[in-house]
Structure formats: C-alpha cells, structure tokens
Amino acid sequence: MEKLILDGHLVSKEIREDLQKRVSVLKEKGITPSLATILVGDNPSSETYVKMKGNACEKIGMNSIRIHLPEETTTEQLLTTIKQLNEDTTVHGILLQHPVPAHIDERKAFETIAIEKDVDGVTSAGYGRTALGFGKYPSCTPAAIMEIIHHYELPVAGKHAVVVGRSPILGKPVSALLLNEDATVTTCHSRTTNLEAMLQQADIVVAAVGKPNFIKGDWLKEGAVVLDAGYNKGNIGDIDYDSCYKKASAITPVPGGVGPVTITMLLKQTVISAEETALKNQIA
C-alpha cells in the first residue's frame, strides 16, 4: 500500500510563496497586511508561539504588531486594547494568544474581537458562520487540516471521520468543516465510552485531544488517514506515530505536519482580510 507522509512544510511553502506575491500587490496599493498579536503575562510557551507568528508575518512582508500586556492586566483593560485594534484601520487581523491568565474572562475577550478581524477564528460568531458553511476565517488549526487534505487530494465526501476532541478552536470546528465537505462525522471526547470501537471504523482520524501518544495503531482501521493536531510538550503529538504509521495510508508527523500549516493559515487569513480592505477602499 502506498504510504503518504503529509508534509506540512511542503504545503506551507507553496502557500507562503503565493501569499508573498499577494502581499506585494497589496503594498503597491498602499496596504501592508498587518496582524496584531496580544500576549498577556509571561507564559514562556505563549511567548514562543507569539514570536513565531510575528516572525512568520515579517518573513513574507507583512506587518507584525506585537502587544505584550502584563500578567496583572484586567479583563476590562484587555477589552480596551482589543477595541482599539478593532477601530484601527491599519490592523487587518487580531490574535489573542491563548491561554490568558486565569483571572481574565477569556471568552469575553475573544467575543470582543471584531468578526472581520477574527483571522484566528475564535469568536462564536465566526464559528457559527464556519459551521453553517459561509465563514471566512475558520480557526487556524482546523483550516490547516483541511488545507493538507486538499493539497494531497484526500477524499472526504462519504468518508467516516472521527474527531477526538471537542474544543471550540479545534475539535468542534474541524468536525464542522469535515461535515460541510460531506464526511459523516463522529465527535469523540473524554466522556466517550467506546473510543476504540469508533476509531476502528474511521476512514479519517483527527486527534485533537492534548494527550501525548494517546491514539495507538491498534485502534485504527487499515488504511486510515491520520491527522495529528496534538502538540504536547517535547514536540509530541496525540498520535502514537510509530504504531499508527504502520496502519495509516496517510499520516501527519509531529513536528512538521499540522503545526506549520496552522501558522500559514493565520497569515493567509490576515492577507485575505487585507484584500477585503483593499476592495472596500476601491469601492468607496
């Protein structure tokens, strides 16, 4: 059986080359696509993620506005910052790095992001549009998973997809995107009693559970397509790679699978937002 390693760097490279051109075109029109990232507090992993995202922007000619607020920031102060960015016409996308310190109402902060700048796909309104089939900016990891599927032309319609995880930015939206492309979708989670039996039926497996090496090859059907959105400490996915590799027809590695494409989706969605701004300026 042919065995595909789904190469996130390869998928990313092609898209980023395209984006670089689109950024140049926008700059000629006087618009530099700009992503504002907000980091609250001093979580070292979060600092690393935000830095990676900012650098990725700059690498393709985009503008990165990096806001770092102190640990003791209140919800109200954070909302004020977000509202200022909503109003700022030079900002095309806003990313609030998750998680924020526990004393902050994260959901309220997410919901304050203007939908046309919600390029990270965290608002409930954005989720609703995505799930009903007309969202512009799905959450980036689900968008990345679909991008990989499309790049490798893996069939989705009529397939049984089993998603393990139901978070608002991962399990739920990836279930919705797969359903909208005509997969039969089962969403599993911590309260699922028959996970192995479910996985044994899956043509497509998406792991989004946040438990290192959780899903074993024994649980999979021969020939399954396996997409690992897990990213645990020490660069370890949710998929037990070695045992799953043997069963899968296609599999994403960790690192180098879904991860790099996720950041690319953030860039892409910010560029699209900037293009919409350019279009509006043209009409106005």
Place this chain on the structure above:
Amino acid sequence: MEKLILDGHLVSKEIREDLQKRVSVLKEKGITPSLATILVGDNPSSETYVKMKGNACEKIGMNSIRIHLPEETTTEQLLTTIKQLNEDTTVHGILLQHPVPAHIDERKAFETIAIEKDVDGVTSAGYGRTALGFGKYPSCTPAAIMEIIHHYELPVAGKHAVVVGRSPILGKPVSALLLNEDATVTTCHSRTTNLEAMLQQADIVVAAVGKPNFIKGDWLKEGAVVLDAGYNKGNIGDIDYDSCYKKASAITPVPGGVGPVTITMLLKQTVISAEETALKNQIA
C-alpha cells in the same frame, strides 16, 4: 423491557403552565411578551404554522404581532421590516417563517435578526453561541428534543447519538446540543454511505431528514431512544413508527411528539427574552 412513548403534549403542558405564570408576572411589570412573526407569500402550510404559533402565544397571554408580506416582497423590503422589529422595544422575539419565496435571500434575512430577539435560533451568531455552550436561544426543534430528553430523564452523557440530517436549524444544532451534554455524536446525511451500520450502534437516534417513514426498525439497536423531528405531509414522521416502536426503549410519536414542544420552546424563549428586557429596565 419498559417502553416509553415520549408524549410531547404532556411535556408542553407543564411548560406552558409555568410560562403562563411568568407572563402574568411580566404583565404586572407592564411588559407583555411579544412575538412578531413574518410570513412572506402565500404558502398554505406556512400560513398554518404561523397561525398556530400566533395562537399559541395568545393562549398563554402573550402578544402576537402577525406580519404578512406579499409574495413579491424584495429582500431589501424584508430586511427593512426586520430592522424595524429589531428597533421596536415592545417586540421580544422575531420569527421569520421558513421558507421564504425563492427570489429572497433567506440567509441574509435571518442574519439581520438581532441576536437578542432571535428566539427561533436561526442566526449563525446564535448557532455559534449554542454550539460553544453559552447560547440563550437554540433553534426550537433541537431545544424541544433536549426538553423531552430532560423531562423523561433519559441519559445522554457517554451515549452514542446518531443524528440523521445536517440542516442549520435542526441536524447541526441538535448535534451540538447533544455533544455539549457529553454524548458522542455522529452526524449523518445524504452523502453518508453506511447509515444502517451507524444507526445500529446508536443509543439515541434523532431523525431530521425530511423523508417520510425513512428510518426502519431493522436498522436500530434494541433499546434505542428514538426522537423523530421529521414532519412530512400527512402528519408522517421520518421514523417508520411501527417497526421502530418494536426496537426502541423510548420513542416520540408523530404527531404529538417533538412538534408541540417545538412551539412551546418558541414561547419559552420569547418569554425569556421579555424577562431579560424587564431585568434591563429594572437596572436602568
């Protein structure tokens, strides 16, 4: 095995009695809960549905504002009507009867309904909030299904629920509500290739497919809970009742199952909206 007929009229009766009291309390505060229904064109079934909903309002002391627009209404004209109702502080809920004539952009019309008056749960923003677990007004049929489940204390957590259908106001939101109550949820649809195999595993079956007598008893697991949201011509559900009755541990009849509770949910959500208005007035 104990066999439960899930009696929608019984469930409705209890809730409507409670609502009647709440309406009285609101009226003493000078607020009459008001539902505006908009009917466009002359579809006789739609006329019947709208009339039933309006009458149900009045029966418990609510106000029913019935707007009937001609077949040739444009999208813009419909949007103007909706916006007027959004602004009208005496209106607590807005229902646009589906389907509207084909020349109207129904989605655009739905999306124009203010979220705090979307008591029928048709906006994507409302769907997003419901799916992420903090929606106030889910679509009425999914809400009715959950109400029946709660009334009869049918277990959901850890159960495998199979939803047949993926419409924005039925299959998708009922899948979301079941998932949020910890069911493992599979959403099936017209492109599902293994529907019978899926149904054979289901502890809970929700039929929302719009095909008369579509789901057969043979396809079900012994003891399944069967909820029929189908409502086809001649008062026929999506469930082949006689054969499914034999297999099920609990089943909704058609008529008299999900249908009456759906209208009750519309009343309930409008009363809640009016209560929120009363609370705001009190604070202001």
